[in-house]
Amino acid sequence: MEAIVRDVTEKNGNTAALASNVMAKQYDVLFRLLLLGDSGVGKTCLLCRFTDNEFHPSHISTIGVDFKMKTLVIDGIKVRTQIWDTAGQERYQTITKQYYRRAQGIFLVYDITSERSFQHIMKWASDVDEYAPEKVQKILVGNKSDEVDKRQVATEQGVKLAKAYGMDFFETSAFTNHNITESFTRLAEQVLAANRKDLDLLRMSVNDELDLSALEEEEGLCDRMRDDQQKGCWC
Amino acid sequence: SSSNSSFSRELRDDLVHSSSHTASNKAQILTMPQFNLRDNLIKCELLKNEDQYTYLEDFSIFLGTYNVNGQAPKESLSPWLNSTVLPPDMYCIGFQELDLSKEAFFFNDTPKEMEWTNAVGRALHPDAKYALVKLVRLVGIMLIFYVKKEHAEFISVVEAETVGTGIMGRMGNKGAVAIRFLFHNSSICVVNSHLAAHIEEYERRNQDYKDICSRLQFRQLDPTQPPVTIMKHDAVLWIGDLNYRITDLDVSSVKELIDKKDFETLHRIPLLFLQFHFKDVKFMQHQAEAFTITNDGQVPCQFEFITKPNEPTYCKPWLTANPPKGFIAQGASVDVELEVFVNRSTAPKLNSGAEEIEDILVLHLERGKDYFIPVTGNYLSSCYGTSILSLCNLKEPVQEMPQETLRKLVSAEMSLGENAVSTEKPLDIPKELWMMVDHLFRNAIKQEDIFQQPGLRSEFAEIRDCLDTGIPDSLPGSNHSVAEALLLFLDALPEPVVPYSFYPQCLENCSSASQCEKIISMLPRCHENVFNYLAAFLRELLKNSASNRLDSKILATIFASLLLKSQKKQDLGEKRKTQEFFHHFLVQGPS
Numbered sequence: 001m002e003a004i005v006r007d008v009t010e011k012n013g014n015t016a017a018l019a020s021n022v023m024a025k026q027y028d029v030l031f032r033l034l035l036l037g038d039s040g041v042g043k044t045c046l047l048c049r050f051t052d053n054e055f056h057p058s059h060i061s062t063i064g065v066d067f068k069m070k071t072l073v074i075d076g077i078k079v080r081t082q083i084w085d086t087a088g089q090e091r092y093q094t095i096t097k098q099y100y101r102r103a104q105g106i107f108l109v110y111d112i113t114s115e116r117s118f119q120h121i122m123k124w125a126s127d128v129d130e131y132a133p134e135k136v137q138k139i140l141v142g143n144k145s146d147e148v149d150k151r152q153v154a155t156e157q158g159v160k161l162a163k164a165y166g167m168d169f170f171e172t173s174a175f176t177n178h179n180i181t182e183s184f185t186r187l188a189e190q191v192l193a194a195n196r197k198d199l200d201l202l203r204m205s206v207n208d209e210l211d212l213s214a215l216e217e218e219e220g221l222c223d224r225m226r227d228d229q230q231k232g233c234w235c
Numbered sequence: 236s237s238s239n240s241s242f243s244r245e246l247r248d249d250l251v252h253s254s255s256h257t258a259s260n261k262a263q264i265l266t267m268p269q270f271n272l273r274d275n276l277i278k279c280e281l282l283k284n285e286d287q288y289t290y291l292e293d294f295s296i297f298l299g300t301y302n303v304n305g306q307a308p309k310e311s312l313s314p315w316l317n318s319t320v321l322p323p324d325m326y327c328i329g330f331q332e333l334d335l336s337k338e339a340f341f342f343n344d345t346p347k348e349m350e351w352t353n354a355v356g357r358a359l360h361p362d363a364k365y366a367l368v369k370l371v372r373l374v375g376i377m378l379i380f381y382v383k384k385e386h387a388e389f390i391s392v393v394e395a396e397t398v399g400t401g402i403m404g405r406m407g408n409k410g411a412v413a414i415r416f417l418f419h420n421s422s423i424c425v426v427n428s429h430l431a432a433h434i435e436e437y438e439r440r441n442q443d444y445k446d447i448c449s450r451l452q453f454r455q456l457d458p459t460q461p462p463v464t465i466m467k468h469d470a471v472l473w474i475g476d477l478n479y480r481i482t483d484l485d486v487s488s489v490k491e492l493i494d495k496k497d498f499e500t501l502h503r504i505p506l507l508f509l510q511f512h513f514k515d516v517k518f519m520q521h522q523a524e525a526f527t528i529t530n531d532g533q534v535p536c537q538f539e540f541i542t543k544p545n546e547p548t549y550c551k552p553w554l555t556a557n558p559p560k561g562f563i564a565q566g567a568s569v570d571v572e573l574e575v576f577v578n579r580s581t582a583p584k585l586n587s588g589a590e591e592i593e594d595i596l597v598l599h600l601e602r603g604k605d606y607f608i609p610v611t612g613n614y615l616s617s618c619y620g621t622s623i624l625s626l627c628n629l630k631e632p633v634q635e636m637p638q639e640t641l642r643k644l645v646s647a648e649m650s651l652g653e654n655a656v657s658t659e660k661p662l663d664i665p666k667e668l669w670m671m672v673d674h675l676f677r678n679a680i681k682q683e684d685i686f687q688q689p690g691l692r693s694e695f696a697e698i699r700d701c702l703d704t705g706i707p708d709s710l711p712g713s714n715h716s717v718a719e720a721l722l723l724f725l726d727a728l729p730e731p732v733v734p735y736s737f738y739p740q741c742l743e744n745c746s747s748a749s750q751c752e753k754i755i756s757m758l759p760r761c762h763e764n765v766f767n768y769l770a771a772f773l774r775e776l777l778k779n780s781a782s783n784r785l786d787s788k789i790l791a792t793i794f795a796s797l798l799l800k801s802q803k804k805q806d807l808g809e810k811r812k813t814q815e816f817f818h819h820f821l822v823q824g825p826s
């Protein structure tokens with residue numbers, strides 16, 4: 001059997017970029033976002049569209065977890081998002097749950113052409129309650145909005161569920177690039193707002209270039225060290 | 236046979252003297268888990284420019300191996316050991332079957348050690364002086380390590396270890412001994428092994444080899460460091476009576492091929508998805524599948540199978556991944572083998588269906604994605620690893636029953652103990668045990684060295700299948716194989732014949748025959764039956780000691796360790812007591 005580790009370059013490249021970005025002060029904060037939902041709802045496609053502006057029509061089920069990075073500017077603050085894509089298949093759920101702990105924001109994704117995937121949102125949400133940090137921000141996403149003829153879940157149903165959970169709601173299409181940037185940005189904004197205290201700290205020191213860069217460099221380093229020492233991804 | 240081997244000495248340049256990562260410990264560095272990208276890059280650069288700060292120097296090591304078949308040295312070994320023009324820098328001489336006596340086997344004590352060591356010492360090359368650095372012996376497997384006097388000061392960290400792979404995979408009549416040391420900056424491990432005999436037993440030899448590689452571990456001086464295995468050295472020199480034979484080629488053409496270094500390369504089968512299914516997994520039957528991780532990126536990469544939270548290890552105990560972690564330079568690849576092996580500690584729950592062959596490995600790439608690798612399989616339940624009580628309640632072979640039956644039996648036993656199944660009268664003893672003992676009673680009562688010679692793995696598999704399926708009608712295999720199958724059966728019982736709860740009082744009362752008998756009479760009925768049945772059979776064997784060469788001491792040693800087990804590690808004194816306990820039943824029948 002053969003497994004090609006295609007992503008190694010890219011990942012390590014990213015890491016290097018991350019380090020140098022910190023040094024050059026190319027972003028201010030780093031957030032971890034997580035995509036959850038049944039297999040086939042389009043999590044991987046949403047992520048590819050958002051970070052690379054690509055769309056793959058074929059479904060290659062994710063067997064593992066993987067991340068991509070993208071920087072957003074919100075309120076003048078450079079927010080680096082590390083977005084984790086997870087396996088939706090049921091058999092892996094006991095393992096993927098262990099990754100929730102690291103997330104500051106979570107996308108709960110269903111497929112508007114699949115009633116079943118919508119019903120399962122309840123289960124995903126309760127797992128999030130159990131395994132994710134209390135402060136975690138959530139957003140509901142109904143994907144494949146382009147599939148008008150196959151729709152099984154009405155927009156109102158999505159709106160209603162989101163309301164019940166107190167979440168924001170978007171219908172998206174990775175295919176047509178509908179609401180993609182909007183939904184990712186919204187979640188990042190919420191995470192930013194939820195971490196207001198840290199944000200203020202940042203704002204305060206914006207004028208003090210020197211101090212800030214020193215502070216950040218150290219933070220970045222600590223972050224890396226932590227990652228290296230705790231081998232598991234669920235630290 | 237003997238051969239010369241040369242390898243390099245690496246000397247650090249003064250410039251890098253202060254660096255903590257020298258080339259010589261690269262093997263360790265590369266396998267250490269906590270490395271970040273920068274360290275890896277530095278390491279790669281260091282490796283690339285290794286020749287700029289290391290000197291290489293050639294040395295010669297004389298490697299020799301000799302299966303002496305229990306004989307004493309009769310003639311000088313000089314023609315063998317003194318066959319090179321120049322004196323070698325080191326000698327590593329291995330012996331097998333040094334002593335075939337029972338004393339050597341059971342008490343690991345032999346005068347032959349001295350005789351052969353002296354014979355070697357007298358026959359070394361006369362043009363140099365040699366120092367004996369280390370000698371290690373396991374029963375008849377011995378390894379002696381000499382070094383030229385002038386090199387002695389460059390030898391350090393000398394350690395020796397042994398591992399037995401003989402009957403039941405433990406006894407020392409087969410196995411390996413090894414010596415590791417540091418010579419200048421190179422770590423070297425010399426292994427002398429005696430693997431299973433018989434052409435068709437290559438599987439067992441392969442198994443022995445793997446066992447040796449995984450079980451032979453050198454402790455480090457620093458106790459916080461993990462033990463070092465054979466393959467973690469810069470150079471591994473492996474000698475011995477390996478018992479592999481090439482039958483289709485004559486000697487000269489084999490030598491020719493070796494000269495050309497024309498070793499067959501392995502083919503890889505590329506597959507898209509990493510998913511593994513192990514079909515019809517059986518007790519003590521290895522199955523393995525391999526896959527390749529290729530790093531086609533531009534930077535080095537580390538991989539590791541990581542432990543899922545709330546689990547003690549990265550995978551279920553019946554599974555191993557080899558290597559479980561590693562380092563892949565850019566453009567390089569690593570073959571990882573997944574191996575399934577159900578042993579006596581994992582069999583009970585699989586037998587009853589309480590657990591299944593099912594696991595998901597998480598392959599973590601440093602700073603990258605985690606791959607999930609599902610491993611599934613179906614397990615064929617066996618009498619091996621099933622309790623005496625359950626087996627007495629099963630009138631049919633284990634695999635003839637729906638697994639549900641076994642599961643219900645086991646859970647009923649858990650809650651109700653002996654009185655669990657009252658509807659039908661249980662068998663006196665497990666029919667599987669009866670089949671094996673009866674077979675030996677009828678065919679092997681006079682068999683020379685019965686219970687001392689290992690059987691064949693292939694025959695064990697047939698015997699196990701016969702016990703579990705009822706096909707064929709009578710047990711296949713040689714007497715030795717049936718004997719080993721019986722020992723393995725007793726060894727695999729989840730609750731020993733003398734249950735754990737009775738163990739302390741057995742020790743306490745071991746000197747009194749009548750007390751010992753009393754304890755046995757208090758065992759659960761089917762356990763008592765099994766105990767008495769075995770003791771009676773062994774007494775029959777002893778009546779034929781003139782032909783089978785058994786004595787009560789040997790039988791007490793073998794069987795006490797299987798019938799009277801402790802949940803903790805036994806010390807030598809405890810072991811003696813269990814032997815004393817069981818010995819009473821071998822010399823006299825129940826009064």
Ligand SMILES: Nc1nc2c(ncn2[C@@H]2O[C@H](COP(=O)(O)OP(=O)(O)OP(=O)(O)O)[C@@H](O)[C@H]2O)c(=O)[nH]1
Pocket residue numbers: 037038039040041042043044045046056057058059060061062063086087088089143144145146147172173174175176
């Ligand atoms: N029409 C349409 N198809 C989409 C859209 N998003 C994804 N798909 C298709 O849906 C299928 C599944 O998409 P993936 O992104 O691989 O699904 P996933 O949620 O990552 O699934 P798992 O990795 O198995 O958990 C693919 O065939 C995609 O082409 C969309 O917005 N519109």
Ligand SMILES: [Mg+2]
Pocket residue numbers: 043044045060061062085086087088
């Ligand atoms: Mg996916």
